Amino acid sequence: MSYLLILGLTVLWTSHIHAVSNRCDAPVKVLHKTPCTSCAASAAVVCARGFGKITQNPDSCKYVVEIGSRQIELSGCSHSCQGFTTVQHCCPGFWGSLCLPCPSWSGKICNGYGTCESGNGTCVCNFLLT
Incomplete structure (x- = not known):
């Protein structure tokens, strides 16, 4: 039982550290x-x-x-x-209040053909590609 508690706390702690590193807050x-x-x-x-x-x-x-x-x-x-x-905001390539990673295929955000919306994480195609 204590092993599960420690594992759960470790997962929460590492996810918190990961979320903080995706932030680009500015004074x-x-x-x-x-x-x-x-x-x-x-x-x-x-x-x-x-x-x-x-x-x-x-x-x-x-x-x-x-x-x-x-x-x-x-x-x-x-x-x-x-x-x-x-002022809290996410670094480029992350979105939402938790600063989750934007969709990425082949290692490029939005497959390299668009931009990630900071509010909802959806990919918006570049104008020339629509």
């Missing part, structure tokens, strides 16, 4: 600005979790303060924040 830089606030308070403003301030000197901006029934526009400061996220 993407994401920028955003902190809300505009008084310049005295802007130094204490922190970026969202996973982001870091990239401005040494805050950017000037305008914000509105409500005093009684009046709204007053004031000059203020905001910071730029930067973070990274990963």
Whole structure:
């Protein structure tokens, strides 16, 4: 019984490694600005979790303060924040959320006469061959 469990875990582990090697995920830089606030308070403003301030000197901006029934526009400061996220996609020759291999005959994807659709893995013939 334990032999079957170890064999099953080994198969799952190797298939996970194989699937990861078919991925060509790419990091993407994401920028955003902190809300505009008084310049005295802007130094204490922190970026969202996973982001870091990239401005040494805050950017000037305008914000509105409500005093009684009046709204007053004031000059203020905001910071730029930067973070990274990963855009997942398959390497060429693989398709779908699991990055499965595209159909291949004679060692060539789509027999060398077409391209593999990244969404469903079907072969689409080259224009001149249809």
